[in-house]
Amino acid sequence: MSRMTRTVALLLAAIMMVTFLGACSGKPQQQADTAKVFRTYLTTECPILNGHDSVESSLQVPHDYCSSPLYRVFPDEDGMGFHYIGDLAEGMPVQIDEFNWQIKIRKEAKWHNGEPINADTIIYSWKMLLDPILANQMADFLSTGSITIVNAREYQRQGTENTVAWEDVGIKKIDDHTIQITTAYPNTAEEVCAQFVDRSTFPVYQPYYEEGMNESRTQTTYGTTLDEWMGCGPYFFKTWEYGNMHVYEKNPDHWLADLFHYDRVEVYVVPDMNARVQMWESGKLDYFVPDANTIDRYINDPRMVSYDSLAVDHIDINCKNPTNPISGLIEYRKAIYHAIDRETVARDIYGYMKPSGTYVSGQAGILSPSGLLYRESEPGKAVTEMVNSWGPHGYNPDMARDYMNQAFSKAGLSDNDVITLKWICEGSDVQGKATGEFLMEQFETIFGGKIKLEVISTAGMSATQFKKTGDDKWDLSPNQWTRSLSRKFPYMCFYYYLSTYGTSPNNYYSEEFDAQYAVCDDPALKGDYDKMLEETRKLEEIYLEKVIHVPTVQRVVYEMFSDRVKLPVERYIPGLGWGTIYGDIIK
Numbered sequence: 001m002s003r004m005t006r007t008v009a010l011l012l013a014a015i016m017m018v019t020f021l022g023a024c025s026g027k028p029q030q031q032a033d034t035a036k037v038f039r040t041y042l043t044t045e046c047p048i049l050n051g052h053d054s055v056e057s058s059l060q061v062p063h064d065y066c067s068s069p070l071y072r073v074f075p076d077e078d079g080m081g082f083h084y085i086g087d088l089a090e091g092m093p094v095q096i097d098e099f100n101w102q103i104k105i106r107k108e109a110k111w112h113n114g115e116p117i118n119a120d121t122i123i124y125s126w127k128m129l130l131d132p133i134l135a136n137q138m139a140d141f142l143s144t145g146s147i148t149i150v151n152a153r154e155y156q157r158q159g160t161e162n163t164v165a166w167e168d169v170g171i172k173k174i175d176d177h178t179i180q181i182t183t184a185y186p187n188t189a190e191e192v193c194a195q196f197v198d199r200s201t202f203p204v205y206q207p208y209y210e211e212g213m214n215e216s217r218t219q220t221t222y223g224t225t226l227d228e229w230m231g232c233g234p235y236f237f238k239t240w241e242y243g244n245m246h247v248y249e250k251n252p253d254h255w256l257a258d259l260f261h262y263d264r265v266e267v268y269v270v271p272d273m274n275a276r277v278q279m280w281e282s283g284k285l286d287y288f289v290p291d292a293n294t295i296d297r298y299i300n301d302p303r304m305v306s307y308d309s310l311a312v313d314h315i316d317i318n319c320k321n322p323t324n325p326i327s328g329l330i331e332y333r334k335a336i337y338h339a340i341d342r343e344t345v346a347r348d349i350y351g352y353m354k355p356s357g358t359y360v361s362g363q364a365g366i367l368s369p370s371g372l373l374y375r376e377s378e379p380g381k382a383v384t385e386m387v388n389s390w391g392p393h394g395y396n397p398d399m400a401r402d403y404m405n406q407a408f409s410k411a412g413l414s415d416n417d418v419i420t421l422k423w424i425c426e427g428s429d430v431q432g433k434a435t436g437e438f439l440m441e442q443f444e445t446i447f448g449g450k451i452k453l454e455v456i457s458t459a460g461m462s463a464t465q466f467k468k469t470g471d472d473k474w475d476l477s478p479n480q481w482t483r484s485l486s487r488k489f490p491y492m493c494f495y496y497y498l499s500t501y502g503t504s505p506n507n508y509y510s511e512e513f514d515a516q517y518a519v520c521d522d523p524a525l526k527g528d529y530d531k532m533l534e535e536t537r538k539l540e541e542i543y544l545e546k547v548i549h550v551p552t553v554q555r556v557v558y559e560m561f562s563d564r565v566k567l568p569v570e571r572y573i574p575g576l577g578w579g580t581i582y583g584d585i586i587k
Contacts, residue, residue, distance in 0.1 A: 035263040036585035038565070040287045041270045041279070043428060044462070045243050050223030051199035052129045052136040055464065055503055063199040064581055065248045065265055066231040070103060070122075070196040074259070075579045079570040082579075084193035087256060088117060088203070088232075093192040096180070099150075101192050105177045108255050111205060111232045119173045125203045126171055130156040133217055137503050138200035140495075145485055146194040148184040148523070157500075185523030194485075205230030234260045243269055261584040271428035286562040287580070292351025292431060295558060299352065307572045308354075308362035309557045310484065312493075315340070315550040316477040319508040323472050324419060325411040333508070333547035335403035336476070339446050340439070342393040346553045349434045354554040357387040357394030360540055361482075362554055364490035366574050368529050374490035379537035387544070397446045404447050420452045421475040424466055427457045432478035435552075464505065471507070479505050480555070487574050491520035491536040497548045510546045513539070 046058045063069075070089040073082045086092065090106040109117040130139050130152055143152035150170030158164050170182030181192065195201070208228050212221035223229040226240050234254040239247035246267035250260060268284075270276045273291050280288040290298050298304055317336060321327040342355030354362075358375075360383075365374040374380040387394045408417065423439070425432035436455040443451045456474070458466040463477050486493035495501065498517055499509035516539045519525075525532045559578070561567065564586050568579040 034587070036261060036587075037264045037266060038262040038580075038583065038585060039266045039268070039285050040580075041268040041276060041285060042246075043269075043271055044426075045269045047462075048223045049226075049229040049237075050204070050220070051202050052138055052204065052222075053134070055137050056462070060199045061267060062237055062246060062248070063202050063233075065233060065235040066237040067199075067202045067233040068109070068254075069198075069202050071193040072256075073197060073576045075568040075573070075576060075582060079568060080573075082573055082576040084190060085256075088122075089196075090177075093181075093189050095189065098186050099183050101181045101183070101187075101189075102174060103179050103181065103192075105179070106255060107177060109232070111230050112236060112251065113230065117203060117232060118176050119179050120176070121203050121206070122179055123171065123173050124206050124209075126201070127166060128204060128209060129200060130169070131217075132156055132158050133160070134219070135159075135502070136200075138198075140501070141198045141200040142195070145198075146191040146488065147181070147187045149195075150182045150184050185526065203232065235265060245269065259582060261582070273430060280560070283562070286565050286585075288560045290558055290560070292349055292353075292434075295351040298558070298560060301560065303560045303563065304558060305560070305572065305578075306556055306558045309555040310361050310363045310482045310487065310493075310574075311480050311555040312356050312359050312361050312551050313350075313478060313480045313553040313555060314359065315552060316479050316505050317508065317547070317549055318467075318471060318475050318477075319506075320471045321475055324421070324475055325413060326407040326419065327475065329407045329410055330547065331403045331407040331410065333550075335400045335407060335447075337394060337400075337544075337547050337550045338390065338396045338403065339400035339443060340550060340552055341395050341442060342552055343395070345435055345438065349431055349438060350553050350555075352558065353556050355393040356551050356554040357390075357544075358383055358540065359543060359551040360490050360493055360536065361486065363574055364486045364493055365488075365529075365533070367487040368489075370529060372529070372533075374533060374536060377533045379533045380490075383537055383540050383544070386541070400446050401448070404450065408450065415450070418450060418452060420454055422473065423453050423455045423476045423478075424458055424463060424474040425455070425478055426463055427460065429478065433457075435478055436476075464503070477505075478552075479549075481505055484575065489520075489526075489532065491517065491532065491539055494539060494543060494548075497543070506549050508546075508548060510542065510548065513542045513546060513548060516542055 042058050042061060044056065044058050046062060047056055048054050049059065049062060051059055051063055068087045070087060071084045072087045074085045075082055088105055088109050090104040093101040093103050095101055105118055105122065111117060126142055128134065129136055129142050132155065139156045143149055143156055151164055151168045152170065155164040155166065155169045172180045174180050204222060208230060209220055209222045212228055221228055226237060231237050234251055234256055235248035236251050238249045239245065248265040250263050251257065270279065273294065276288060277294055279285045317333050319328050326332040342357060346353040346355040360374050360380065362373065362375055365372055390396050390399060423436035425436060433455060436453060440453040443453050463479065467474060481496045483493045483495050494517060496504050497506055498514055520532060520535045520539055525535065566584040566586050568582045572578060
């Protein structure tokens, strides 16, 4: 065999091997090379896929891709705003009268296994979400929000009383493809749509939901594995390597398939920031959010975008720790509030964030009719001025010391007594851990050795889960809860701290605070934004006076997208974000 013949033979063999490997992979080589893959991440895994009963926001990602809501937010053509489009719904809600709306379910809607989705699907899903025996944690997201459904909250919260029948709830089937919603006060079509975009209101697959139900019907295993969950969205949930990776593959038969351009979405679960940096730097991520320790490296990167977020970080205070003799005293809570050097925390620990002694965020009110932000309104500025009168963003070591001395005196403690507070934070919460370590030194100095701080990792559990293991396990905990509806109704950011919210992060409640929230939530106030701002000011003042918890830092979001991602909007749009799910990959 000549050298040329031997070379040609080897080349043909190599080509055959490549073809064989491509066939074995189940994907033609050309398809693998041309697939549009968007690579992103979660910092925490989804504990379950049942949107009814998990407060973890990570669930929204697989639901948005792999399931379908009634409505989606979609970018305007000019990339400067958004509007609602029907997903499971066939068009916008139809107003019947002042309080009734009908929603048509599109006839082509179906589960990923091909079974139809109709009005019965939605009615069953929402009846289970509101079920008073199941007592799902996310039930309030259906009963009240941008709209309030008649008797939904009353049904949901009745427990075993059976005083409110399902037939009395403002959710009705009109025909096989039509449902009707009855609201407690007049609303717009956009407000109706906004109620049905959260993961909690997405449909559940009845056969699996029922198969997973225990005998007493107090719990279901629905969504604990992919085999116990069913999607109906523009992507199939193909792989769930728990704690490691999600893979979503495009569903070409979805009725909105043309709006989604990625062939595959890879979602990595990466709690560790160093690992995320390495993945970003090596081109394995198309999206990245730097933290305080990495922001300096990227702050001038042309790919960087930023905006004030909906989130104000805070510190939960355990007011029921039986091992802490001052835990239930308001003087103790006020001492903690005034002992936080927020400027140092925001600058040195969070990095390029804003210190905040107030809680209503910089986005609250941005979607109101006038677009006037609460923090920039006269009522909002009045609260800020009050806080700054105590010291920069509320920080005042002398006031902190005085309040702590009062707490010790009330509890019958002497100046020689020492209390050790347990600061708990999740292992992946680098900023929370660093804040705790900073406050260890701060408290030692401010309180003259009376207060010591011990930083404790929750050992793989979320802080919410850890707190359920016992009131004696913790005293202070960094946290962050957001309420998207506060973009339109600023007072709604306080929703989670009411005594009526079953899984609230705090365990101190105030009747005065609850009552003022009810004033703000009065349907009559929905059309008077100026009055709402003034009542929100009163609510925030009560929050600060009672120290429901301790605000610390207004988050500023810094995000980066790889050059290969084409976004559908020109700027960050509250309520839509960057519209990443509708993006495209530039080849």
